[in-house]
Structure formats: C-alpha cells, structure tokens
Amino acid sequence: MNGQERAKIEAQAEKLIKRGRLQDAITELQKLLSGTEQDIPIRTQIGDLYVQAGQKRKAVEELLNIADYYEKKGLNSKAIATLKRIGRIDAASLEAIRKLARLYNNQGFTSEARREYAELAAALAKQNKTDEAIKAYETLLELSPEEMDARIILAGLLHKKGSVDQAVEEYNTVAESRIRKNRLEEARKLLKKARKLKDDHPRTLTNLIELFKREDKKQEALDLAKAFLKKDTDNIKALYLLGNLYVESENAKLAEEVFSRIISLRPKEVEARVKMGRLLIRRRELDQAFEMYEPLVDSLVRKQMEDKAVGLLGLVLASKQAHLPTLEKLAGIYKLKKQKKDLEVIYGVLIEQYRRSGLLKKVLALLGELMEMFPENHTYYSDYRFLKGELGSPEGELEEEPSAVRVDETAEIIDSTLAKVDLYIEQGLFKNARRILDNLMMRYPDEKRVAVKIEEIKQLTDESRTKDIARKIGKVHKKETELLDKLSGIMPKGGPQAFADELMDGHLSAADIFAETDLIPIVMQEDQDEDKFFDLKDIIGDELDAIEAVCNVQLRGDTASVEKALTEIVTDFRKALDEKVDEDDYESHYNLAVAFMGQGLFDEAIKECKLAVNSKKLEIDSLTLISHCYAQKEEPKESVRWLEKALEKAGQDAHQSFALKYELASLYESMDDRRTALEFYKAVAGWNPEYRDVAAKLQSLQPKL
Numbered sequence: 027m028n029g030q031e032r033a034k035i036e037a038q039a040e041k042l043i044k045r046g047r048l049q050d051a052i053t054e055l056q057k058l059l060s061g062t063e064q065d066i067p068i069r070t071q072i073g074d075l076y077v078q079a080g081q082k083r084k085a086v087e088e089l090l091n092i093a094d095y096y097e098k099k100g101l102n103s104k105a106i107a108t109l110k111r112i113g114r115i116d117a118a119s120l121e122a123i124r125k126l127a128r129l130y131n132n133q134g135f136t137s138e139a140r141r142e143y144a145e146l147a148a149a150l151a152k153q154n155k156t157d158e159a160i161k162a163y164e165t166l167l168e169l170s171p172e173e174m175d176a177r178i179i180l181a182g183l184l185h186k187k188g189s190v191d192q193a194v195e196e197y198n199t200v201a202e203s204r205i206r207k208n209r210l211e212e213a214r215k216l217l218k219k220a221r222k223l224k225d226d227h228p229r230t231l232t233n234l235i236e237l238f239k240r241e242d243k244k245q246e247a248l249d250l251a252k253a254f255l256k257k258d259t260d261n262i263k264a265l266y267l268l269g270n271l272y273v274e275s276e277n278a279k280l281a282e283e284v285f286s287r288i289i290s291l292r293p294k295e296v297e298a299r300v301k302m303g304r305l306l307i308r309r310r311e312l313d314q315a316f317e318m319y320e321p322l323v324d325s326l327v328r329k330q331m332e333d334k335a336v337g338l339l340g341l342v343l344a345s346k347q348a349h350l351p352t353l354e355k356l357a358g359i360y361k362l363k364k365q366k367k368d369l370e371v372i373y374g375v376l377i378e379q380y381r382r383s384g385l386l387k388k389v390l391a392l393l394g395e396l397m398e399m400f401p402e403n404h405t406y407y408s409d410y411r412f413l414k415g416e417l418g419s420p421e422g423e424l425e426e427e428p429s430a431v432r433v434d435e436t437a438e439i440i441d442s443t444l445a446k447v448d449l450y451i452e453q454g455l456f457k458n459a460r461r462i463l464d465n466l467m468m469r470y471p472d473e474k475r476v477a478v479k480i481e482e483i484k485q486l487t488d489e490s491r492t493k494d495i496a497r498k499i500g501k502v503h504k505k506e507t508e509l510l511d512k513l514s515g516i517m518p519k520g521g522p523q524a525f526a527d528e529l530m531d532g533h534l535s536a537a538d539i540f541a542e543t544d545l546i547p548i549v550m551q552e553d554q555d556e557d558k559f560f561d562l563k564d565i566i567g568d569e570l571d572a573i574e575a576v577c578n579v580q581l582r583g584d585t586a587s588v589e590k591a592l593t594e595i596v597t598d599f600r601k602a603l604d605e606k607v608d609e610d611d612y613e614s615h616y617n618l619a620v621a622f623m624g625q626g627l628f629d630e631a632i633k634e635c636k637l638a639v640n641s642k643k644l645e646i647d648s649l650t651l652i653s654h655c656y657a658q659k660e661e662p663k664e665s666v667r668w669l670e671k672a673l674e675k676a677g678q679d680a681h682q683s684f685a686l687k688y689e690l691a692s693l694y695e696s697m698d699d700r701r702t703a704l705e706f707y708k709a710v711a712g713w714n715p716e717y718r719d720v721a722a723k724l725q726s727l728q729p730k731l
Contacts, residue, residue: 032058035054035055035057035058036055036058038054039051039054039055042054043075048075048078048079049079051075052072052075052076052079055068055071055072055075056072065095066092066095069088069089069091069092070088070089070092072088073085073088073089073092076088077115082115082116083116085115085116086112086115086116086119086121086122089108089109089111089112089115089122090112090121090122090125092108093105093108093109093112093122093125096108097125097129102129102132102133103617103618103620103621104613104617105125105129106126106129106130106133106617106620107613107616107617107620107644109122109125109126109129110126110647111643113126114682117682117685118149120146120149120150123142123145123146123149124146124162126142127139127142127143127146127165130142131143131165131169133624134624135620135623135624136169136170137654138654139169140166140169140170140173143162143163143165143166143169144166144173144176144718144719145718146162147159147162147163147166147176147179148179148716148717148718148719150162151179151183152716156183156186156187157187159183160180160183160184160187163176163179163180163183164180167180172203174199174200174203174204175719175722175723176719177196177199177200178196178197178200178216178722179719180196181193181194181196181197181200181219184196185223190223190224191224191227193220193223194220194223194224194227194229194230195229197216197217197219197220197223197230198216198217198220198227198229198230198233200216201213201216201217201220201233201237202233204216205233205236205237205240208240210237210240210241213233213237214237217230217233217234217237221234226254226257226258228261228263228264231250231251231254231263231264231267232263232267234247234250235247235250235251235267235271238250239271239274244271244274244275247271248268248271248275251264251267251268251271252268254267255268260291262288262291262292262295265284265287265288266288266297266298268284269281269284269285269288269298269301272284273301273305278305278308278309281301281305282302282305282306285298285301285302285305286302289302296322299318299319299321299322300319300322300338300341302318303315303318303319303338303341303342304341306318307341307342307344307345310345310347312342312345312347312349312352313349313351315341315342315345316342316349316351316352316355319338319339319341319342320355322335322338323335323338323339323355323359326338327359327362332359332362332363335359336356336359339352339355339356339359343356348375348379350376350379350380350383353372353375353376353379354376356372357369357372357373357376360372366399366400369399370396370399370400373392373395373396376388376392377389377392377393380392386413386416386417387417389413390410390413390414390417393406393409393410393413394410397410404439404443405461405462405465408462408465408466409461409465412465440466440470440473440475440476443462443466444466444475444476444479446462447459447462447463447479450462451482451483451486456483456486459479459483460480460483463476463479463480463483464480467480609637610640612637612638612640612641612643612644613638613641613644615634615635615637615638616634616635616638616641616644616647616648616651618631618634619631619632619634619635619638619648619651620651622634623651623654623655623658626658628655628656628658628659629655631651631652631655632652632655632656635648635649635651635652635655636648636652639652645675646672646675646676646682646686649668649669649671649672649675650668650669650672650686650689652668653665653666653667653668653669653672653689653693656668657693662693662696662697663697665693666690666693666694666697669686669689669690669693670690672686673686673687673690684709684710684713684714684717687706687709687710688706688707688710688717688718688720690706691703691704691705691706691707691710691723694706695723695727700727703723703727704724704727704728707720707723707724707727708724711724
C-alpha cells in the first residue's frame, strides 16, 4: 500500500470518528495493519476507539498485541508500560497481569513481580482455576519464600486438588516459621490441619514434638513419640525423636536403649552411632565409644575422607582423657596421608602416654620413626640412644649416629642446640629445653655453658608451674599450630543430626568436630595427674576481630571506587539523555524511571518520574513509582506522602483506589503503625474481602490491637 492510499484511509477513518461511527472507523484503520512496526500507532488508535465504544475486551486484545510486539523486539520497558495501561482499562485482565508479572520477574523487578503474581494467584483461585492458581502461588513463593500467608492458601489449593503430601509439607513449612517466631498457637492450628490430612506424617510429628518442647511439655512430647511407635515399632524417624527426647531429659540409659535399637535395625546408621558414642563418652567408657566409631572411621578412610575420620576420633579425644587406641588410630591416619608434621605432634603425645604407662619399647619404636622422618633433629637421636641404653641394649647394637653428627663440628652443634634451648625457654617450654640440655650434657659433659643453662632452667621452673601439652610435645612450629587449629571445633550448629548428614554428604571437616568444647583434645599430666586442656577461645576471637577489621577496610575501599565509577557513568548517561529526550516525552521518561529503578538508581528514577507525572495518562503510575523508590531508600514517610498523592488522583476508580490503599496499609504496617494499617486493610476488605491476602492481614493485626 502506497502513501497516497494510506492517507486516504486515514482521512476516511477521521471523518467516521467525527460522526461517531466508531466501529466503521475501526474497520477502516484495520486495513492499514501490515504486521510491521508501523502497526503500533494504528493498533493504539484502534484500542482507544474500542475503549470509547465500550468494548474493553477488544481494546485489551489490541494492546496485548502491542505488548507482545515490544517484548519480541526486546523493548521490555515499553511492553511493561503497555500492560500497565491495560490494567487501567480492565483490571481483571488475567493475561495482562500474567504477562506483566513475568516481564517484571525477567527484568529483575522482584517486588513488582511479587505484587502481580499475588494478584494473579488470588484472582485465579477466586475463579476456581486451581491448577493455574497453584502454579502462580508456587512462582510467587520462589520469588518470596517468606510469604507464609500465601503458603497457607497454596496448601488449601493443593488439598483441594488432592495433593495431600504437598499440602502437608506447606502447612509444616508455615508451622516451623511460626514456631521459630514463638507464635505457638498459630503453629498448633496449622499442625492440626496437617495432621488431619495425614495423621502419621513424620515432619508433622517432629514439629508437634518441637512445639511441646517449646511449651515445656516434655511428657506430652514423649507420649506422642511413644504413641507413634506403637503403630510402627521400627520407625527410624520416630525412634530418633524418642532418643533425642531422652537425651534432652538427661535420661541417658533410655536414650542408649533407643539408639542401640536403631543400630540393631540398621548397623550402618551413622547418626545413631555418633549419638551412642557421645553417650558412652559422657560415661567415660572410651573403649566402647572407640569401638562404636572405629567401623565408621575405617569406612571414611577407605573413601579417602580422612578429615571426617579425624573428626570422629576427635569426639573421643575431647573427653578430657588420653585414650591410646584413639591416638594410635589418629597417628595411623596421619601416617597414611604422609602428614609428617601432624604425625610428629601426635607421636609426641603418644610418647608421653607410653612413658607414663611404662611402654618403653613402644616409645623406642616411635623415636626410631621420628629419627627417620627428621634426621636433622638430633634430639630424637639422643633420646633414642639414651632410652636404648636404659633398656639394657649392648653398646654395639646401638645405631650409629648419623654421619652429619660424626663430623667434627662440636662447637657448631652446641651453639645451635643452645639457641634452640633459648627459643624453648622464651616459649615457656622448660621441660623440652631441659631434656635437650640433659642429652647435650651426656654427649659433652665438660661443656660449662650447658651446666649454666641447666641451672637457669631450674630457677625458672621453680617460678612457674604452668605446663601444657603444646609445650610438652617438643617442638613449636607453624604446622603444629595448624594442627591445633584443625582440632578446635566439635559439632556443626545443627547438632548430631547435622553432623551425621555432613559426615555422609562430604562437607564436614576435622575442624567442625570440636565446636562445642573450645578445647584441643590433647591431654597432659599435671603434678596431681589431672588432665589439662589448651583453650583457644580468646586467641580465635582476637584473630577473627583482626580479620574482620582488615576486610572492612578493604570493602570500604572497593565500595568507594565502585560508587565513584557508577556515579560517573550515570552522570554521563543523563547528559546524553538530556540531549536526546525531550522534556515533554513523558512516556520515555517513565520508561527510563522503570529502568533506573531496576538498577537500584532510585534518585535517578525519581527525577524521571517527576517529569512523567505531568502526563495525565502516566500521573498515577509515576506517583506510585516515586513512592516505591522512597520505600527502597528506606524513607517510609516520604513513600507514604507520594502514595497518598496517587490515591488522591485515583478518585472514583475503585480497583486502582483500593490497590493503592492496600499499598498504603503495607507501608504503615512496615512502620509499625498497626492502627492506621488496619483501617486501610478494612477499607480494602469492605470493597473486596478476597483481594490478595487482606483477610489474613486483618486476622493478624486485629488481635494485636
């Protein structure tokens, strides 16, 4: 069609419009549609004529076509503006709401998407379109999982559909949220609904027991668990619940019976073995605890999950007693992994324990291994030679001193050894220093400096009686500290269940095992044979404070540079806009405001909206968007002020007016002005009691007032 023909049709349509023959004018204009971008102004005009003719449905169809075209071209801001216009023409257009919600979501406007999906879901539910309503609520909850009122409605829809298990899960999710917030009566009602749907659902049972515990009704919790077990005597989850209740009631005997039963039913049940082991550790029955853990440790080592194996052994070592089988098992793991420095530390502990137990041949064997691993450490050679002499070995059977020691460098050896002794003295490791000096004296009995140093240590030890295992092991170095750090945490925050889960899924490290004790599970002997532990809590706290301070400095520096760069980009962009966009191009300014808001540039969005507000067509949308910007800026009073302006302009438009009143109610609720919020919610409920979640809001706020 050429230009002359188009002009003729347009002129004819104009004449028909003036005569009031709107349908005929529409028919003429439809002749101009070609499926190209030129259709947009024509379809817009056709849509306006349908509105004038009172044919809202057809007007919406035209505008939906325009929105689809904009979306296909990637002009999402224009598509959103068109869909919002549909909302002003026909607020009940579900297709427009659905498209608008999806576009907002794709553009990252999460709060707007949530609002549209909530409205869509409520409308679909009201029309008994259950499947579509469920899908809309599920999408809403993906965007906003904390919308518990929506979950309750979803649960009801799922029940209606026959998806009982899913409905029970949703009720339980909300009940758990209510329990966490100590809203126990609400939780009870929800769990009652869940139990009515499925009496024996394990999650419902668990939450009911947790509810009883919160209310300090431990006997009711026990009775519930026992009643469930009467129906299903071998139900593992119910047995765990009962066992945990016995543990919390400090009834260790009954707890052991329950966990023993679980282990008899499932010998490889990790969580039960961990819990049973902990009960045995409490009773100081370390051999039995070790037997409980050893199969798990061996399995973890076979799976190359040595850190978890170390963690389990750490539970035994955290008992404040040295347990030789556990220490030997731990040494075996470090030996397998060829972690020489860690192994040196554990060997040091074992040597002390073997000496105290009179197992000198085992001491000798470990010293022999240490000589091979650390040939440069002459202390191990000296200890080995001295002990072998004590055991009565003939002189000829003694291993020769390494060639490095046979070299005639006596003075250098003495100097370097005394320097090491001084280091130990500075660290307060007096016994280590004394042992080195005794060995040195045996080799060089005429060396006066050694005798002087021994006398010095005697005086120092008289002044200080504090000893710990880190000072007894024999050598302080970086790796030793790393090992101590590695053994500094016990259960993950979720307790034994979380431990068992992490143990099986590959996320638990050795450091996770000692979190409950703040102790290093390595013991030493005091003068009164009491076990002492090295407490790292203060040291760890200081380190974390220092790290946090450094991170804060770095973050502030990075943020400043990012903000500066962003400010420059926005400034340049605005200059370009001012040159290209006319001040009275209100639609462009509004679309820019939407784009700015999506990027978190709220001040820029407000500036654009204050220009777009001069358009009669975009006035209310612009005022509302300004309000949303101030809400995002955490300026609720200013947000209320602009929303009230929008409400004033909405006038007699019922849907728009009450939608704005709902927004105002939400704002006042966020400001903790419950009375004003309640007034607005009541106004909305009076207009439409099923609008969004207004019924739930009233139910929530009225009792509080």
